[in-house]
Amino acid sequence: MSERVYRVVQYGMGPIGQELARLALERRSYELVGAIDIDPAKVGRDVGELLGLEGPVGVLVRADAEAVLAETRPDCVLHTTGSYLDRVFPQLESIVRAGCNVVSTCEELSFPAAGHPELAARLDGLAREYGVTVLGTGVNPGYVMDTLPLFFSGVAQQVTAVRVERIQNASTRRKPLQEKIGSGKTVEEFQQLAAAGTVRHVGLRESAYLIAAGLGWRIERYEERIEPVIAERRIETRYFTVEPGRVCGVDQLGRAFVEGEERITLHLRMYLDADPAYDRVLLEGTTPLELVIPGGLQGDRATTAIALNAVPRVVAHAPGLVTMVDLPIITVRS
Amino acid sequence: MSERVYRVVQYGMGPIGQELARLALERRSYELVGAIDIDPAKVGRDVGELLGLEGPVGVLVRADAEAVLAETRPDCVLHTTGSYLDRVFPQLESIVRAGCNVVSTCEELSFPAAGHPELAARLDGLAREYGVTVLGTGVNPGYVMDTLPLFFSGVAQQVTAVRVERIQNASTRRKPLQEKIGSGKTVEEFQQLAAAGTVRHVGLRESAYLIAAGLGWRIERYEERIEPVIAERRIETRYFTVEPGRVCGVDQLGRAFVEGEERITLHLRMYLDADPAYDRVLLEGTTPLELVIPGGLQGDRATTAIALNAVPRVVAHAPGLVTMVDLPIITVRS
Structure with missing residues (x-):
């Protein structure tokens, strides 16, 4: 270059x-x-x-x-x-x-x-x-949950389904992000924020459609759900202290159906003290292919x-x- | 599409x-x-x-x-x-x-x-x-030891060095490949084959230069060495039986120097009963990035x-x- x-x-x-x-x-x-x-x-x-x-x-x-x-x-x-x-x-x-x-x-x-x-x-x-x-x-959308699985599909003889998991440890992230995922909220407060769309990660749908476009698939139906991740023990970060039973993050699942089957599954869990954190791509087919980024790609960087x-x-x-x-x-x- | x-x-x-x-x-x-x-x-x-x-x-x-x-x-x-x-x-x-x-x-x-x-x-x-x-x-050259690390570098803020390891289990591969890597030979026989160029995997140099081109680096010196992998115990595949002390595969290392430093290291080990087999990309820099394909990409497929x-x-x-x-x-x- x-x-x-x-x-x-x-x-x-x-x-x-x-x-x-x-x-x-x-x-x-x-x-x-x-x-x-x-x-x-x-x-x-x-x-x-x-x-x-x-x-x-x-x-x-x-x-x-x-x-x-x-x-x-x-x-x-x-x-x-x-x-x-x-x-x-x-x-x-x-x-x-x-x-x-x-x-x-x-x-x-x-x-x-x-x-x-x-x-x-x-x-x-x-x-x-x-x-x-x-x-x-x-990174997401744009890379780890869409372009990366598409790039990986280049060495696949066949792909019948794409599954991506992204587990991010929010404890290492900036304060607005820890706040955005509902850290310290009650489950009820989280549900209200989720209904208002403020805790939701934007882009799972875009990733699913980008994957489908790259593989020549036509999505018939796309579904997304969001749930809180609940702290099992007291969590302390630089910005938040979360008591057990309170929300420590978000669990979001996007599912796209092609020819009547769930062919794209995008699972994003972003929460405090997530361990291990990682990104993982699984391409199903005659020979399944797996790719892992240990620790996961840090979002902002x-x-x-x-x-x-x-x-x-x-x-x-x-x-x-x-x-x-x-x-x-x-x-x-x- | x-x-x-x-x-x-x-x-x-x-x-x-x-x-x-x-x-x-x-x-x-x-x-x-x-x-x-x-x-x-x-x-x-x-x-x-x-x-x-x-x-x-x-x-x-x-x-x-x-x-x-x-x-x-x-x-x-x-x-x-x-x-x-x-x-x-x-x-x-x-x-x-x-x-x-x-x-x-x-x-x-x-x-x-x-x-x-x-x-x-x-x-x-x-x-x-x-x-x-x-x-x-x-797959190699063309993907796992060159295009994949280049694609991965897209999410890196800085890359100072690229290290790729590819550990292939030759026991699951076809007979000509098991033969090509020197299975069952003595170390002396392997050295003769290596000198004649017949056990060598072709393409490490091409991968190094492709990486350099993609990152805008100029390779000043490229070195490659090849060594046998020696069986530590008796190995039996569908095609070969290898006694301890005999060759069970090949260990090849390509190193490219840029601005006086070894910035690209490509390590390929292809041998019988390799366990675990995997492909691994490490991008060094302010934030090192690692990517692993557990089991490794099967060459022919x-x-x-x-x-x-x-x-x-x-x-x-x-x-x-x-x-x-x-x-x-x-x-x-x-």
Whole structure:
């Protein structure tokens, strides 16, 4: 690969956006040329200061996205502001209209046709019109529960079913994530949060549809359920203390039916003190194939890695809205 | 993906070629339209008979490759006649001149620039001239010790070194492979075979160079050594009985140096009764990442799978000589 340096703008300076900005600043293949956020506590500050680096990096957080993109004209925008496509669509549209490629960690964008076929078609049309490429990715959805099993299927003579388990130890994660999974809540409180959709991990459905698309399967029915994981003993993390009987995390199961059978099963358990943590892919067929990532991919680190590493592939790809199965293999760059 | 059916010709009816033909006959996305081999014991026989299927399949093994390709005009040729690019080059050239895409299991073709930069350039030029795509792949080289670690690097923030271990249990493999790894030989006999190059697995060097290309590294020095694995107790397989002190397999180590350091280490141990067998990828860096395939990918099955599964990607790709990092993710098709 060439020694090209990719000029990127970070759009969204929350935890993932800050980690992405930090990574872009560290890697010599990338140059951070702009940062966008509307949070008044961040606007006007130097990114280096915001990240707690030793000195300023000469890039200020600004609220006017269109001005930043027009002035910097980046090779690619790293977009990390939300999980739901309908909510972030206006931002994506403005990026595309500014003529910029986009890699977004918006979960629903990893396979937008699953939940928003009309928005997906509009975004694809806009991207082609403006000659840019749009990709949604991340570790999950985007890699460990979809692209990885698809990549693994390449060495399978036959696959009749895909089962993925992801067991994440939330104790090693940041506070908002520990809070999001319901740590310390009662079961009743958890059920209310689940009904409101706030503890739910977004993206299992997108992973199931991405797998199906990659294998040429047609999903007839998709079901998802969410349950609390209950602490069996007292758990103490840096941020939470959870008494026995209280909620310490989330257990989420996505099931897709093809030709009347459950052919895709995605099981995500994210809870405090999960041990062992791991990611596991099982491909059923004449010769079952198993793949394990001991410890599991750490969510934030892996999401920021795959998003930044995707930039060269997205920049090189023909215009349009693409998914992870459209791109050549994404590798890390120095 | 579409319901397209790919018309394929099997070129080479040895063990891998027969397994590939069998797989193509089983899958509804592929149609076997021709079979080529020069072995007089195979020429003129129906492929179904040769494979021991219940009945004939209506495809005869023929020796005249050019006639078969001209008459059948396949979407892709599956080429499985040899490991060394200089020896199979005339065959590849004739396939390309016939206007056919090629997926070959020729080990040196997986990254031909490593050992044969001039032949690689000639083949690339021919492929572009005739508007076809040429790919070398297989499980190893082609997947488990190169493309898999590259794919895994996509979720890494940084990779300073790639270490791959492949421990294959040769007891479950076919007789020619058990013979090839020196089963039952004395250490002296093994050393002579090693000096003559006959026990060596071909492709470690290609894997190292493929990894380096995918990560943007420049290999300054590549070293390889081969040693026998010695039986510690009596081993009996279906084909061989090996007394203690005799050779029961091969231990091969490839090491690539980048910027003065050993950045790529490929360790292949293929021996009788290997237990546990596994494939393992370790990416070193700020956050080391580990991936394990318990039991390991079975060589013949995985090689035939990836070769056949690659066909749609090769057919869809722009003309030229490509490697596994140029193609979108290869998935299994029904």
